[in-house]
Amino acid sequence: MMAKSIKKPCFLLAVLFLLNPIWVFSQIKFDDYFENSTLRFDYSRAGDKNNEWILEEQLKKESAWAGSFNILIDSLLLGDYYFQVFDSASNKLIFSRGYSSLFREWLDIEESLKIKKSFYESVVMPFPKRTILLKLLNRNRNNEFLVVYERFINPKDYFIKKETILPFEVKTILDNGNPNQKLDITIIAEGYTADEMPKFEKDCERFMGYFFDVSPFKEFKKDINFHIIKSISQESGTDIPGAGEWKNTILNSSFYTFNSERYLTTLDIKSVRDVAACAPYDQIFILVNSAKYGGGGVFNYYNLCSSDHAQSKEVFTHEFGHGFGALADEYAYEDIPAETLYNLNFEPWQRNISSLADINAKWGKMIKNTPIPTPDIHQYYNNIGAFEGAGYVLKKMYRPMHDCKMRSNNTNEFCPVCQKALIEVLYLYIK
Ligand SMILES: [Zn+2]
Known part of the structure; x- marks a missing residue:
């Protein structure tokens, strides 16, 4: 859910580095690089519509790592943001995850043109055995991830906090x-x-x-x-x-x-x-x-x-x-033009909405005997298609079905496209 949006100018960041877009990596052996505990990096993401800064807050060592020992590299590339952990000595990518935050949503609010704000954020990763290079990346309007912050973390740094957990x-x-x-x-x-x-x-x-x-x-x-x-x-x-x-x-x-x-x-x-x-x-x-x-x-x-x-x-x-x-919301508001939220030359990164720039990269192969775009009439209510009105905008953005949990509370089911996307994410945790 989010509030109403306004025109969004280009994404200008304080520091930009282009990223080499090689996303297919062999998986990493956990014990070679990590011990079974959690490293947490807290920071503030501060700025306004045109400028953004990452400001360090704290490092913490927390209890056992709850994530997978096998799936350390996140190749789904979902989210507005992404972080990567490199083994410093070999420069090898050893962990990554996608994520989003409320700061990114706030940038679509008119207030972000007028004032600067700071939002607290945090990422967690398995605790490294040796020095790592942590990189935080932002997605731009062309769907590229750009590095906006990087720092080395030495696991022996005595400023990494090891506080007792809260007594709940x-x-x-x-x-x-x-x-x-x-x-x-x-x-x-x-x-x-x-x-x-x-x-x-x-x-x-x-x-x-x-x-x-x-x-x-x-x-x-x-x-x-x-x-x-x-x-x-x-x-x-x-x-x-x-x-x-x-x-x-x-x-x-x-x-x-x-x-x-x-x-x-x-x-x-x-x-x-x-x-x-x-x-x-x-x-x-x-x-x-x-x-x-x-x-x-x-x-x-x-x-x-x-x-x-x-x-x-x-x-x-x-x-x-x-x-x-x-997943994206599949509902729409009346008064937001699609161009204010999306670059319609590209597919939005969310799996369940499409600009039709390349629907085959989304759920195109699941569409059978149904016209694209799909008329939103009773005949097609149970078909997978491309129904106009999704991702907060009425025009030029499409959803997979007439209705879905991500569109309304009238149904308690995810559409098949959303279900497929959810299962793919599930496998990040259960392998
Ligand atoms: Zn859906």
């Missing part, structure tokens, strides 16, 4: 085994007081049920673990600025993100990571104790939704489509 109780509510071979989804309590922890536990069981109602997750249940973290807030609920409601909560979540009432997020990534470190996690799901409609999901950043709205069930897996699967 963790419970594994679905245990299918070794976190290195499973997708570990960790639900964090937000806006639940100590007295409300029994409710949190019940809510988590309910949401896990919602999760496995939906394909492709139900077919992969044996490959997924669920952990919950009973992180206690001082007050119940969350901030609702438009209603003058402010609550002291552990993760500082809030409705009205970018002035969109239903857009429920937190900018407090430091607290999110500190709490998440209590449990193994591949994906963070923040459950906000509120009956108000809303949520948010940002790719490999976090997923979030409210607990008690009548449509929380549908929102939960929709947001997971964003946060885990890097």
